[in-house]
Amino acid sequence: MKKMEQAAQLIAQNNSLFCCPICHGEVRVEKTSVICTSQHQFDLAKKGYINFYTKSSPKDYDKQLFEARYQVIQSGMYDDVHQKIAEIIDKLDYPVANILDLGCGEGSHLQKITQQLNRSSTGIGMDIAKDGILTAAKYHQGLIWTVADLAQSPFQSEKFDILLNILSPANYQEFKRLLHTDGHLIKVVPRSNYLQEIREQVMEEKQQSYTNAEVLEHFKQHFDNLEIHTIQYQWKVPEDVLKDLWFMTPLTWRKEMEQPIERITIDLDIIIAQK
Template identity: 50%
Template sequence: MQKHHTLFSCPICKEDMDVQDDGHIICNQNHSFDIAKQGYVNFMIKPAPSMYSKELFESRQTVINSGLYDPIQSAIADQIENETYTILDTGCGEGSHLDRICTHLEKNPLAIGIDISKEGIQAAAKFYENKIWCVGDLANSPFKKESFDIILNILSPANYEEFRRILKPNSKVIKVVPQSNYLKEIREQAFANSEKESYSNDQTVERFKEHFKNVQQQRITYQMPLSEELLPKLLEMTPLGWHLDHEISLKEITIDLDILIGENH
């Protein structure tokens, strides 16, 4: 963080920040944040309640590291040029997607993850020490304008105005959104014969196209076998599994996602 302190601005007053040897991060107006002993920074001005538990992020890490999303991560890495220097993963959770995407890259960019959930960022800092992890709110982010070459937004809410502010000119946003058959086996058993059994991402895609130029849309669909041990962890990490009132049994799962790639104006 000392080496890259020029990326950061105070979320309170927007002044420049200095990273000191003792782990204090102080702006010109003396607003102060600390690097926690676990290796992350909490830039939240006020605490935000999170519906995501430590156990959810542990399940999410297990599922992602099982290889379930490997084709998605590889496709995202293919969109990141070798000269990319700074990557920000927004809504990064426990950091597994960002870490695995970076393993596909020839060069090692500066990778930063931000999430409003302290539990997620604590897990990210624990498992992936070679990146910068921040607890923060995109509505009041701790980054200067035109700081990033790539913003990732994987199955997470977005703040397009903030994305455009902190992206360099002509840089990219890569957003992953569900397609109609994503986790369809869970949806069919959990919401049979209800409107939730079907899903369309048309509104999300159109909104993305309103904010970025030269938008590409790449659909990736495949089925993966699902072990008996992995199913409960998958159900814990996805909202689809939170409302089940009965046990379900699955032997495979469908991954069906759109990767949206847009350029900043």
């Protein structure tokens, strides 16, 4: 089956999760489009994703960055993070039928997490960057890939068991709307030493320090009952992904690597919350 037909089939099977991002009406799949009750139409792409975003994507993250992220994530840089998140999901005491990754980029986090789960689930990835979703649809089968804006998302209210939001901007009002009563939000945020070996090479010393206190504060204003798991380790960088490591972040834009990085620091908080 062609990628576009596969995507159409997956969306049709799960169409109760989707709504029109313009009028919030129900949608149905018709051949190669998703159409709402007011006839707003969104086309499936041959490459196997659906575009719900009617403007042109912002250019902060481009194809090269998403390809680099794909290589690095597939090489295992975040494996411990994926394992921890899969463990958290597997321990939940309700059936997890669906998982939505908001700001999924090139999709490897969603792919690796859903693959490790002891239960099967429908995985949907959403990102405003078309290049991210193109890369996701290129590499990962069996998941639904959507271009959309978190501020105008194409999903029904209170349908999602798990929301992932990994190293991406949040929209807490929207997260609350999307989560069903028992659902969990799992957000990953950087801590002060995250990617410090890169930051040391590209930033002035005084810019290098970072704290996620403000992000946590903002989170707590919307979700008060939260649990935090801190994950810290140094990942040995395989020589063949060193270049990709450098290009996986906009921090290094137009800058040369001054010295090779042997080990890179992962220092992250995984925050879990319910409505």
